[in-house]
Amino acid sequence: MSEAAPTRNVVRVAVDRGLIRGVSVALAGAVVLAFTGAFGMDEVSLGFRLAYWFPMMLMGAVWGHLCSRLVEGRVDMERRPWLATLILTLVISGPLSIMVWAVTGWFFDDDRSVILARLPDFLGPVTMVTGVLAALNVFLSRTPVQTHAAPAGAAPARFLGRLPFKLRGATLRAVEAEDHYLRVHTDRGSDLILMRLSDALVELEGLEGAQTHRSWWVAKDAVRGVARGDGRATLTLEGGLSAPVSRRYARALREAGWY
Numbered sequence: 001m002s003e004a005a006p007t008r009n010v011v012r013v014a015v016d017r018g019l020i021r022g023v024s025v026a027l028a029g030a031v032v033l034a035f036t037g038a039f040g041m042d043e044v045s046l047g048f049r050l051a052y053w054f055p056m057m058l059m060g061a062v063w064g065h066l067c068s069r070l071v072e073g074r075v076d077m078e079r080r081p082w083l084a085t086l087i088l089t090l091v092i093s094g095p096l097s098i099m100v101w102a103v104t105g106w107f108f109d110d111d112r113s114v115i116l117a118r119l120p121d122f123l124g125p126v127t128m129v130t131g132v133l134a135a136l137n138v139f140l141s142r143t144p145v146q147t148h149a150a151p152a153g154a155a156p157a158r159f160l161g162r163l164p165f166k167l168r169g170a171t172l173r174a175v176e177a178e179d180h181y182l183r184v185h186t187d188r189g190s191d192l193i194l195m196r197l198s199d200a201l202v203e204l205e206g207l208e209g210a211q212t213h214r215s216w217w218v219a220k221d222a223v224r225g226v227a228r229g230d231g232r233a234t235l236t237l238e239g240g241l242s243a244p245v246s247r248r249y250a251r252a253l254r255e256a257g258w259y
Contacts, residue, residue, distance in 0.1 A: 019065045025136050026061035029129070030054045039125055052107055059103070060096055064133065067091045072198070081138050088134040093127040100126050144249040146256070147217075150206035157206030164191045172207060173222035173237050175200055177215040185241055210253060213246045226259035233259065 033039075034049035041049050068088060075084045101122045150157065163170065163184060170186035177183075177197040183190055201217060209219040218235060225236040226245075233245040235258075245253060253259070 019062075022061045022065050022068075022133075022137055023058065025133055026057040026064075027054065029133060030057040033057075033129075052104075056100060056103060059099060060092070060130070060133070063096055063099070064088070064092050064130070064137070068137070069198075085131065085135045085138050088138070089127060089131040092134065093123070093130040096130060097122045097126040143252050144211040145201045145217075146210040147201065147204045147207055149208040154206065157204055159200055159203035159207070162193055162195065162203070164193065167191055171219075171222075173219050173239065174241060174243055175204070175217040176243075185237075185239075187239065210249075210256070210258065212249055212253060212258075213244045214248075216243050218243045220258065223258065235259070 030050070030053040034041075034046060034053045037043075037049065041052070071084065071088055071091060075087055098119070101119050104122070105118075147157075159175075160168075160172065163172075163186070167184065167186050167188055170188040172184065172186050174185040175182050175197065176185065178192065180194065180196070181192045182195050182197060182200055183192055197211075197215065197217065201211060204217060207219060208221065209217055212218050212235060218237065222237040222239075222241075223235050224238055227234045227236065232247065233250055235243045235245060237243055245259075
């Protein structure tokens with residue numbers, strides 16, 4: 001007879017924080033555009049404007065998120081945020097202009113014969129809105145992703161299940177990105193696994209820690225000291241390992257009591 005099931009199951013939902021942030025910014029933008037009657041829509045009702053802008057901005061947020069996943073790793077968003085914003089704007093706005101043109105034609109145009117001629121009119125407004133939202137998302141992402149300790153009785157962090165067999169049960173101290181791999185640092189040594197850091201950050205929820213650099217996640221309990229030099233900070237971890245703190249995240253981590 002199989003072992004009785006536990007009385008309570010803890011369900012973890014892997015959520016992409018970047019997508020949540022992008023959708024939140026886009027929906028806030030939809031409200032602003034609807035209430036201000038932007039782009040000549042002040043003559044239609046508020047309800048119609050909301051019905052138009054909410055799905056439009058949501059569509060843009062999802063497409064923008066897919067584009068950002070392609071751009072990240074190819075552009076250093078930490079050191080060159082304005083370049084990242086420009087590239088994202090260019091990559092997103094072309095196809096998005098076609099989407100907006102098609103949806104707008106469905107909402108407004110009765111004469112289908114003139115819809116195609118209006119396609120170039122959408123490129124400027126879509127590029128402008130995309131540029132603003134891309135900048136907001138790039139600069140809002142300067143807040144480090146923080147993970148939290150699991151409550152008593154909860155399942156362990158899913159990331160621990162990815163550790164190589166020889167490291168199972170070890171205490172995780174840090175995760176470092178190396179090309180397409182992650183080097184996991186533990187109290188029993190280190191090893192490589194094939195995974196992206198952005199995906200690992202989702203599965204590290206359940207362990208108290210934070211992203212200290214675009215290539216590092218550090219467990220808070222592993223920190224033993226901090227050194228400063230040339231305007232940068234470096235965390236000393238248990239076992240002598242050093243983890244960098246980028247200028248991008250330094251203030252938020254300091255305010256959170258990391259050092």
